Amino acid sequence: MTVRKYFRQGRASPFEYTWPAGRGIPGWVLQHKVPYGTSDAAHDPVMQHDLPINVDVRSIICTPILSSFGEVLGYFDIRNKQDAEGFTVADQDMLMALAPAASIAIQNALAYQQRLSAETELQESYERLRALAANLEVVREEERTQIARELHDQLGQALTAMKFDLAWLTNRIVDKDEALGQRAKAVTTQMDTMIKTVRRIATELRPGMLDDLGLAASIEWLAHDFEKRTGIICLTTVTVPDVPLPRAPSLTLFRILQEALTNVARHANAQLIEVRLDATPETVTLQVHDDGRGIQAGEAAGLHSLGLLGMRERAQRLGGTFDIRGVPGDGTIVTVIIPVKSN
Amino acid sequence: MTVRKYFRQGRASPFEYTWPAGRGIPGWVLQHKVPYGTSDAAHDPVMQHDLPINVDVRSIICTPILSSFGEVLGYFDIRNKQDAEGFTVADQDMLMALAPAASIAIQNALAYQQRLSAETELQESYERLRALAANLEVVREEERTQIARELHDQLGQALTAMKFDLAWLTNRIVDKDEALGQRAKAVTTQMDTMIKTVRRIATELRPGMLDDLGLAASIEWLAHDFEKRTGIICLTTVTVPDVPLPRAPSLTLFRILQEALTNVARHANAQLIEVRLDATPETVTLQVHDDGRGIQAGEAAGLHSLGLLGMRERAQRLGGTFDIRGVPGDGTIVTVIIPVKSN
Structure with a gap:
C-alpha cells in the first residue's frame, strides 16, 4: 500500500x-x-x-x-x-461509517484512471489507423500515377510511333497493291482505337488535366463525362475560373466530386445535378446539389457509408470540412470546403 | 434534481x-x-x-x-x-461530514460515465475507420483487377490480333518488296514488345497467377522476381505445395509478402531471405526471415510504420495474426498466420 x-x-x-x-x-x-x-x-x-x-x-x-x-x-x-x-468507539464508528463513501470514491477514481488510459490508448490506435487510411490513398494515387505514366510513356508513345511507321508503310503498299494497302489501312485504324483506349485508361487513372488545365476545367470535364455516361444532366458553375491550387487540394476535390457523382447515380434517383466551385483567397468550396430523393439524416450520419466517411476523411486531411444534408423534395447537397494557404 | x-x-x-x-x-x-x-x-x-x-x-x-x-x-x-x-446537531454534523466523500464518489461516477461514453464513441469511430481502411484496399484491388482486365481484354487481345494481321501483311509484302517487308517485320517485333509490356503491367496489377497457379507457385514467382530485381537471394520453402485457398486469404498473403519483401529491400540491409509457406488443415502460415540488421522492438511496435500497420490490419481482417520480431545478428522474422475455414 x-x-x-x-x-x-x-x-x-x-x-x-x-x-x-x-x-x-x-x-x-x-x-x-x-x-x-x-x-x-x-x-x-x-x-x-x-x-x-x-x-x-x-x-x-x-x-x-x-x-x-x-x-x-x-x-x-x-x-x-x-x-x-x-x-472512543463512537469515533471509530464514525470513521467506519465514512469508509464506504470513501471506498466508492477511490474505486471510481481508479476506474476513471483506467478509462482514461484505455481512451488514450484507443485514441492513439485511432490516429495510427487514420494515418494508415490516408497513406492507403496516397499510395493508391501514386500507383495510379505510375501506371498512367507507364501506359502513356511505354504504350501510348510506342503505339503512336508504330502508327506513323504503319502509315508510311501503308502509303507505299497502296502504290504497289491497292487491296493489300486497304488491309494495312485497316490495321492503322485499329491502332488509332488502341491509342485512344490507352489514353482513356490513363486519364481515368490519373486526371492529368488537373496539372494541364487546372481544377475548374477538370471539374467541367468530369461533369460532362458523367452526363454522357449516366444521362443525368450535370450543370457546372465555376465562379472563379482559374483557381490556382496545388495538386493535393485539386486532387482531393476532384476525387470527392467523382465519389459524390457516383453516389448520386447509385442512390439519389436524380435527374439534375448542379456542381458549383467557388473560391475566396482563404478557401475553395465545392458544392454538389442533386434533385433526387434527399439523403436521410441517418444515412448522412455516415455510420454505414464508407464512401461518405472516405470523403470526409479526405477533406479533413487537408484541414477542410465535409457536409452532406438531404432535404426531402429538394435533393441532397454535398459541401466541401478546403482551406487554401495564402502565399 | x-x-x-x-x-x-x-x-x-x-x-x-x-x-x-x-x-x-x-x-x-x-x-x-x-x-x-x-x-x-x-x-x-x-x-x-x-x-x-x-x-x-x-x-x-x-x-x-x-x-x-x-x-x-x-x-x-x-x-x-x-x-x-x-x-440532533451532532447527527447533522455527521451527515455533513459524510457529504464530501459522497460528493467525490458522485463526481467520479459522473466523470466515469462521461469517459465511458467518450470511449464508446471513439470505439465506434475506430471501427468505422477500420472498415474504411479495409474498404480502401478492397476498392484498390477491384480497381487493379478492372484495369488489368481492360489491359488484357481491350489492349492485349487487340494487339495480338493486330500482330497476326501484321504478320500476314508482312509475308505478302516481302514477296513484293524485300526492303518494305523488313520494315514491316520491324513493326511486328515492336508489337511483340508492346504485348509483353501490357502483360507485365497487368500482372503487376493483379497476380492472375493466384487463380491459375495457386498461392505456392505465385509466392515462388514473387520471390524469384524479387531476387532478379534486387540481387537479394530469396529462397522459398513450401511444405504443402498445393494449398487450396480462396482468393481473399491468397491475395492477403501475397500482398503481405510483397510488402515484407519491399521492407527488407528498403531497411534490412540483408543478403538472404528465406520464405516459408506452411499449412495445417486449420491455418496457413507465411514466414519471411531475412539476415539483415534485425528490426528494433520500438520499430516493430509499429507506431510509425504504416506498412507494418497495414500488414497487421490485412491479417486481422481475415481473423489472422501478424508478428514481426528482430534478433540482432539474426535478422528479422515476419510471421503471418491466417485461419482457413475447413469445409
Whole structure:
C-alpha cells in the first residue's frame, strides 16, 4: 500500500511511503483489515517511531477503507484527539461509517484512471489507423500515377510511333497493291482505337488535366463525362475560373466530386445535378446539389457509408470540412470546403 | 434534481421523482444548499405529504451533497430516529461530514460515465475507420483487377490480333518488296514488345497467377522476381505445395509478402531471405526471415510504420495474426498466420 499524499485538515501534503503488510499501524490495518487505535502512542509496539510524521503523537486511530472485494484501498488515520485521553468507539464508528463513501470514491477514481488510459490508448490506435487510411490513398494515387505514366510513356508513345511507321508503310503498299494497302489501312485504324483506349485508361487513372488545365476545367470535364455516361444532366458553375491550387487540394476535390457523382447515380434517383466551385483567397468550396430523393439524416450520419466517411476523411486531411444534408423534395447537397494557404 | 433510487438500510429501491427547486424538503435543500430538519414532520409545511414515501414519517433530516463548484449533486435524507425525539446537531454534523466523500464518489461516477461514453464513441469511430481502411484496399484491388482486365481484354487481345494481321501483311509484302517487308517485320517485333509490356503491367496489377497457379507457385514467382530485381537471394520453402485457398486469404498473403519483401529491400540491409509457406488443415502460415540488421522492438511496435500497420490490419481482417520480431545478428522474422475455414 503506497501513500503519496497526506491530508491534514483538508489540505494535502506530499508524503511518499509504501507500507508493506504488517509494517507500522497502516501496515497492521492493511494486514488485519480492522481498525487499530491506541491512547499511548509513545509506547505502542506497532507504531513506527522513526517516521518523522509520527513525532509528538499521543493518541491515534486508524481504520481501513475496503473495496467491494474486501481489499484495503486506503485508511483513515486520525491523531491527537483534542480535549480527551484518546479516541472512543463512537469515533471509530464514525470513521467506519465514512469508509464506504470513501471506498466508492477511490474505486471510481481508479476506474476513471483506467478509462482514461484505455481512451488514450484507443485514441492513439485511432490516429495510427487514420494515418494508415490516408497513406492507403496516397499510395493508391501514386500507383495510379505510375501506371498512367507507364501506359502513356511505354504504350501510348510506342503505339503512336508504330502508327506513323504503319502509315508510311501503308502509303507505299497502296502504290504497289491497292487491296493489300486497304488491309494495312485497316490495321492503322485499329491502332488509332488502341491509342485512344490507352489514353482513356490513363486519364481515368490519373486526371492529368488537373496539372494541364487546372481544377475548374477538370471539374467541367468530369461533369460532362458523367452526363454522357449516366444521362443525368450535370450543370457546372465555376465562379472563379482559374483557381490556382496545388495538386493535393485539386486532387482531393476532384476525387470527392467523382465519389459524390457516383453516389448520386447509385442512390439519389436524380435527374439534375448542379456542381458549383467557388473560391475566396482563404478557401475553395465545392458544392454538389442533386434533385433526387434527399439523403436521410441517418444515412448522412455516415455510420454505414464508407464512401461518405472516405470523403470526409479526405477533406479533413487537408484541414477542410465535409457536409452532406438531404432535404426531402429538394435533393441532397454535398459541401466541401478546403482551406487554401495564402502565399 | 432527479432521484432514481432510494437507499433504505443499504438496499436500493426504485424511486423515480424529480424535485424542482423549492418543492418538498429535497427541493428546499436543493434551493438553499443547507440542511433542513424537523422533529414534527406531520405538521411541517415544506414536507410533501402526498408522496407515499412520506407516510408515517415523524422526524427527518436532509443534508445537501455539494460538488466542488457548489452545486447540489444529491442529498442525505434520514428518517425516524429511533429512541429519540428527533435528530440532533451532532447527527447533522455527521451527515455533513459524510457529504464530501459522497460528493467525490458522485463526481467520479459522473466523470466515469462521461469517459465511458467518450470511449464508446471513439470505439465506434475506430471501427468505422477500420472498415474504411479495409474498404480502401478492397476498392484498390477491384480497381487493379478492372484495369488489368481492360489491359488484357481491350489492349492485349487487340494487339495480338493486330500482330497476326501484321504478320500476314508482312509475308505478302516481302514477296513484293524485300526492303518494305523488313520494315514491316520491324513493326511486328515492336508489337511483340508492346504485348509483353501490357502483360507485365497487368500482372503487376493483379497476380492472375493466384487463380491459375495457386498461392505456392505465385509466392515462388514473387520471390524469384524479387531476387532478379534486387540481387537479394530469396529462397522459398513450401511444405504443402498445393494449398487450396480462396482468393481473399491468397491475395492477403501475397500482398503481405510483397510488402515484407519491399521492407527488407528498403531497411534490412540483408543478403538472404528465406520464405516459408506452411499449412495445417486449420491455418496457413507465411514466414519471411531475412539476415539483415534485425528490426528494433520500438520499430516493430509499429507506431510509425504504416506498412507494418497495414500488414497487421490485412491479417486481422481475415481473423489472422501478424508478428514481426528482430534478433540482432539474426535478422528479422515476419510471421503471418491466417485461419482457413475447413469445409
